[in-house]
Amino acid sequence: MTRRHSLSGRLIILFIGISILIALTVRTGFRYGIQGEFRSLAEPHLTEYIEHLLEEIGSPPDTLAAERLAQRLQINIQIHTKQLTWSNRGEILDTRRLRFHAHRLSNGRPIEFNHDEHRYLLRLRDKDSTILLLTRDRLDSGALALVIGATIVTVLLIIALTYHLVKRLFHPIQDIRQSVARFGSGELDHRITIRRRDELGELANSINTMADxxxxxxxxxxxxLLAISHELRSPLTRARLNAELMQVSEPRDRIIADLQLLEQELAELLETERLGNRHAKLDLQPVDPGLLIDSVIQQHFSTAAINCEHENDNLPIELDAVRIRLLIKNLLENGLRHTPESAPPVQISSRITEREWRVGVKDHGEGIPGEHLPHLTEPFYRVDKARQRETGGYGLGLYLCRVIVEAHRGDLTIQSQPGEGTQVNFSLPTYKD
Structure with a gap:
């Protein structure tokens, strides 16, 4: 079985992949294309800013000025000299465990910076003093985890919403696929409901036009076909009447047999067309399935070798008796035609379960290659392309059987292996809707 892939799911994955590539491309472009230019433009401002801070704190450092500066800029300042260790918060940060990165500004002043998960640090050395500037604490680990979690949930919700919208956008494809499958199964009166006015709506409308x-x-x-069949019945009837009036002889008998065959073909052709009409009605009456099968064998195959197995099939069910008799007759004729005289007899089994009547007809003939099985119930299909009468009928028998079964809301299946014979099974529901 071929695994089915969701078009909307693949489209969402494509969108996510493209978004990641765009983000990486923009980040790389900013990093290598703009970052250098930004540094060259921003560094003079940074140099001027640091010189202004040092000038305001003074040399030697003035703690009162540093306190005012810390309050105004919402930062923490820590000062270390030989005579003084001071912090505006009263807490001294031990910087020995921190690793600073050194950088030299355009005016030659060295600076050191560091950042951890909570804050950024800038260390400035001026003569005999060291000034440490610290940003206020950022989010603590718990709040940061909450923000990250909320961000991930939001992204997932956006992806789910996008998937829903894309799936809704492509929903008409599912309607089109199901409708095409119904067209393929023979429901040519089905039409696709058009809910959109975009390209998919135009496609659905084109398929409806094709179905029309x-x-x-x-x-x-x-x-x-019906007109030709009706027109042929009258000349065939006259030809058979004239043949009956001929002198008894072998040619006369062959002519009458051929005319009878033509009449049977026309009758079955008309019957298939009647049942194929969606307005066709069945003459449903309570029928004993077991007695019906026995009567068909007695009337048409009294001298043939047929094994019949009945299992709980004497319960009346509603059937069109005339058409079911034709169904049983055609299946048995096919089985007898393809079973050699030296082979075991044709077998027919009949069983009624809780919800259906099951019948199987098995012959012990040459069997049918697998490539022909799906086409056997198509009209005028023959395994023997030479279409010789000795190797089969004219291609309507099994088609008529299928039409009769489907008219009764049942199923017909064919199983066969070359050299092992063929079995035709059908089942009809025994319950009313």
Missing amino acids: EIEAMMEAKRQL
């Missing part, structure tokens, strides 16, 4: 044209073409073909 196919349905009209099939209806014209059906009407032509």
Whole structure:
């Protein structure tokens, strides 16, 4: 089974991947293309700013000026000299455990900076004094974790919302896929509900137009077939009547047999077209399935070798008896035609379960290659392309069987292996909707 991939899911992954690539590209561009220029432009301002801070604190450092500066700029200042160790907060930070990165400004003044998860630090050395500037504490670890968690949840919600919107955007594709599957199964009267006026809506409308044209073409073909079939019945009846009046002989018997075959073909052709019509109605009556099968065998195959197995099939169910008799007759004819005289007899089994009537017809003939099985119930399909009468009918028998079963809301399946025979199974529901 081929694994199905979600188009909307793949589109979301594509969007996320593109967003990451764009972010990395912008970051790299800013880092290597703009950062150097920014430094060259900003460094004079930074130099001027640091010189202004040192000038305001004074040399030697004035703690009162440093206190005013700390309050105004919302920073912490720590001063170290030979005679003084001072901090505006009263707490002295031990910088021995910190690793500072050195940098020299354009005026030649050295500065050192450091940052950890809570704050940024700038250390300035001026003659015999060391001044440490610290930003106020940033978010603590708990608050930072809360912000990061909220950010991740928000991103996930945005992705989920985007996925929902993309899936809704492509929802008409699902309707189109299901409708095309229904068209393929023969529901040519089905139409796609058009809810959009974009490209997908135009596609759905084009498929509906195609279905209209196919349905009209099939209806014209059906009407032509019905007209020809009706027109042929009268000359066939007259030809058979004239043949009956001929002198008894072998040619006369062959002519009558061929005319009977043509009449049977026309009758089954008309029957398939009637049942294929969506307005066709079945004559449903309570029928004993076991007795129906026995009567078909007695009437049409009294001298044939057929093994019949009944299991709890004497409960009346509602069937169209005439059409079910035709179904059983066609299946048994196929089985007998393909079973050699030296092979075991054809087997038919009948069983009623809680919800359905199951029937299987098995022959012991040459079997059917697997590539033909999906097409056996198509009209006029023959495994033998030479279409010889000895190797099969004219390609309507199993098609008619399928139409009868589907008209009863049932299922028909065919199982076969070359050299092992063929089994045709059908099941009809025994309950009412």
